[in-house]
Amino acid sequence: MGFYEAIETVGKVIDGVGVAVIALGAVLAAGVAIGRLLNRTPNTYRLFRSQLGRAILLGLELLVAADIIRTVAITPTMESIGVLAGIVLIRTFLSWSLELEITGRWPWQKRRDEPAPEPAPAEPAAQ
DSSP states (O other), rough: OOHHHHHHHHHHHHHHHHHHHHHHHHHHHHHHHHHOOOOOTTTTTHHHHHHHHHHHHHHHHHHHHHHHHHHHHHHOHHHHHHHHHHHHHHHHHHHHHHHHHSSSSSSSSSSSSSSOOOOOOOOOOOO
C-alpha cells in the first residue's frame, strides 16, 4: 500500500468513526430519554437535545478532520482546498449553532456561573 492509499484509508476510517459517533450518540441519547420519560424525569427533552447535540458536535469534528487529511495529503489543488474551505465553514457554523443551542452561549463566551480563576500563590522571595 502506497502513501496516498494509506492516507485515503485513514481518511475513510476517520469518516466512519465520525458517522458512527453520531449514530451511536443518537441511539444512546434516545435510550436515555426513553428511560427518563418512563421515570417521568423533568427536563427530558432538554437533556435529550443536549446529549444529541454533543454527539453531533463530536461527529462533525471527526468528519472535518477526515476532510482535512484527505484534501491536504491527497489532492492539494486550489479547487480542492476551496471546496474544503467551504465544507469547514459550513461545519463550523453548524458546530457553533449546536453549541449555542446546547449551552445557551457562544463557544468563546465564559459561563456566567463559573467562578473567576484564583490567582496563583505568590512564590516566596529568594533569600
